[in-house]
Each structure stands twice: as structure tokens, then as C-alpha cells.
Amino acid sequence: MLYVHDIWVNWFEGEENGYNVCQFHEWRKDDAIELLDQIPVVHVEEGLYDYIENNMQDIPKQLLESVYQRAYLKKHHKRIPLDYAFVVTDGEHALVVDTLGYEIPVRKSRLIPRQERLVLDLVKQKTPMSFSFKRPRRGKEHHLLSLEPVYMVGLTRKERQLKHLLMLMIDQLNQSQRIDELRYWLTEWKPEWYEQLHDMMFEEGFELLLNEVKVGWNDKHEELCEKMAKGQPFFERLWEMEQKKKNVLKG
Secondary structure: OEEEEEEEEEOEEOOOOHHHOOOHHHOEOOOOEEEEEEEEEEEEOHHHHHHHHOOOOOOOHHHHHHHOOOEEEEEOOEEEEEOOEEEEEOOOOEEEEEOOOOOOOOEEEOOOHHHHHHHHHHHOOOOOEOOOOOOOOOOOOOEOOEOOHHHOOOOOHHHHHHHHHHHHHHHHHHHHOOHHHHHHHHHHHOHHHOHHHHHOOHHHHHHHHHHHHOOOOOHHHHHHHHHHHOOOHHHHHHHHHHHHOOEOOOO
16 A cells, blocks of 8 residues: 655545645635645546546445555644545546545545645556446536536636536526516626517526526626625625635645
């Protein structure tokens, strides 16, 4: 078993999409960063790496058994064993995983660049281990609150967070089925649509709005997000929190 030592981790909990597990240059001062004294490295095939990075499904039991209590958290000068924590790599990328005792990748973290290079060097010229696992029959299903990577990759952490907030509010709009409210936001997005919206049914208008706003991110998206959040305490608080946060670490 290969190991790395003194590894900094920034856990993102419950993230089924790898694009939400932030790279080091997007870590923030108020993130809960921990130091792992020791953690095993598991070299796997590309398919399993992608499965762990972009799902919240069961990790192969054979893999979990091989890393059981081989990782240690360093806290207050004590070494605390972690049941199922490991670095998984396909030889090109690396991800730190902690199941919190379950069989799914509950927490995920990227590595800082220097430590990622160390992991990739460790497995260079080595053959990946093979584990059997159940792939989703139809592939991963994406939806409004879990957008396809093509709509998120390339955005900054703040942009991804605000885009998710916008999708939450658009989902709420869909739940309400209020055609007057939908027309209002469609007009806010594109005032030139005003005339044609009067005869539009809710389903058609909703698809039109969703297909427009899920592509990219710019000042227009941010303006719509701010306007939709205004007057809704929960969403407004999320908006304000994201405006205050800044990335403070440099990769």
C-alpha cells in the first residue's frame, strides 16, 4: 500500500459533481481545512475514478476494506484514525475521499498542487488496481439542481455557487406554475420578448427561460439572480453571503 503524509484537505460534503469540489486556488479562508498525518493512495482505472468523483454511490467493498483505518487525522498533536479515507487517482488526477464510516464518498477534497504531483509521481509506471463496481445503466442523470458539467466547468467558485442559487429559484418558479411570474422574469431577461410572451404556455416559457440561463455566466445572469433573490429571505441571505466571500489562497 502506498501512502502520503502531511496532506492538507478542504472537505466538500455531499457533492455528487466533481466540479463542485474546489481546486486549491479556489479555497477560502473560512473553509474548514484539516491536516491528515497519513493517508493511503489507491491507484484505480479511469472509469472507477470518474465514478467516485462524480457520484454518491457505493464504493467497492474490496477497496474500502483495503484502506480501513489506514488514514490518520492530525489534531491537537493527536493521531485520530479515519475508518475509510484514501486518495484515489487514475494516474492523471487525484481526489481525497472520506466516507465518514459509510460506503459512499461523503466528503471529497482536492490536493494542493505540490501534493497532487507527489501522488501522481508515486503511481507513475504502476498498473492500476481493478475493482468491480456497478455503473449506472443509463449513465449519470443530470437535472435542474445538478447541471451537466458543460454548464459549470470553467466558471469560478462564486459563479458556480450563484448559478446553483439561480437554479434553486428557477426550480421554485417551476413548482409555483405561476405564468404571470414566469412572464415577468422572461421579460426581465429579454425585454424584447415582451409581445410574444402573452400567448405562451407555462411549460414552453419555462423551457425557454431555463435553456437561456443555464448556458454560461455573465453580468446579465448575476443581475437576474440578484433580482429573483430580493424579497426572499433565504435566497437573499445566500446571495449576500456569496458576495462577501473571496478566494484567499493562491495555487
